[in-house]
Amino acid sequence: MELEKMRNLSDEELKSHEKTSAEQLFRLRFQVSLGQTDGVKKLRQLRKEIAQAKTVARERELGIGGAKKDAAAENAPAAKAKKGARK
Numbered sequence: 001m002e003l004e005k006m007r008n009l010s011d012e013e014l015k016s017h018e019k020t021s022a023e024q025l026f027r028l029r030f031q032v033s034l035g036q037t038d039g040v041k042k043l044r045q046l047r048k049e050i051a052q053a054k055t056v057a058r059e060r061e062l063g064i065g066g067a068k069k070d071a072a073a074e075n076a077p078a079a080k081a082k083k084g085a086r087k
Helices: 003-007 011-034 041-061 066-086
Strands: none
Touching: 003 041, 011 041
């Protein structure tokens, strides 16, 4: 799944996608260990999708990304000014 599509998912859909990918990764690792398949490319793809889903979830948690990122960037100089005033 592309990163932009992943960013447009709701939080529950994102968690569901991450869980599904993790289950697929587990099954594929099991098949590779038994010698039933040679799915190295699919292993990499699934690991990448899981990492992207976790990254998007963390960005949302921190309020980073998209329009939220622009708002955070605007507030950053004000936050730095406040820190300087404390010193």
